[in-house]
Amino acid sequence: MTQAIAPPLTLYDRDLDLWLETVIIQLKAGDFHNLDVENLIEELEGLSGSNKREIEHRLERLIEHILKRCYVNMPECYRGWLLTIFDQRRDINKLLRQSPSLKRHFLKMFDDCFETSLKRIKIEYPDYKFPDTWQFGHDIDTMLNADFWE
Numbered sequence: 677m678t679q680a681i682a683p684p685l686t687l688y689d690r691d692l693d694l695w696l697e698t699v700i701i702q703l704k705a706g707d708f709h710n711l712d713v714e715n716l717i718e719e720l721e722g723l724s725g726s727n728k729r730e731i732e733h734r735l736e737r738l739i740e741h742i743l744k745r746c747y748v749n750m751p752e753c754y755r756g757w758l759l760t761i762f763d764q765r766r767d768i769n770k771l772l773r774q775s776p777s778l779k780r781h782f783l784k785m786f787d788d789c790f791e792t793s794l795k796r797i798k799i800e801y802p803d804y805k806f807p808d809t810w811q812f813g814h815d816i817d818t819m820l821n822a823d824f825w826e
Contacts, residue, residue, distance in 0.1 A: 688712060736796075740793040740796060745757045747805070768820060772816070783814075794806060
């Protein structure tokens with residue numbers, strides 16, 4: 677019986693953090709010849725996707741809690757919902773300050789995020805009626821500042 681020998685693991689496969697440190701040193705030194713371009717591209721694409729997914733996730737939580745605060749008559753829960761709204765707005769603002777181009781993704785994904793949030797909240801609160809369309813402005817400034825429930 678012949679046993680296959682696995683190729684040795686690359687630095688990227690063995691230790692991602694050490695690989696990142698090495699790539700940073702190579703970039704700073706202009707050592708592009710030895711740069712692990714394939715894995716660098718993969719990591720950069722992953723970073724971009726991660727930021728977009730985080731915007732979507734935070735927008736969904738924000739919409740859910742705005743809907744709760746506006747349409748669920750449970751005053752004992754208002755403070756918790758308002759804190760979640762505050763936290764999501766703060767974190768979305770941080771992401772958008774760090775990467776202003778994510779504003780396009782925020783706007784592009786708003787309707788999808790609303791649909792997902794609406795489905796989730798209808799499961800969570802089946803005895804309450806929620807609108808099938810977003811009833812308020814959904815531009816970034818409005819979403820991050822307006823108190824829709826007042």
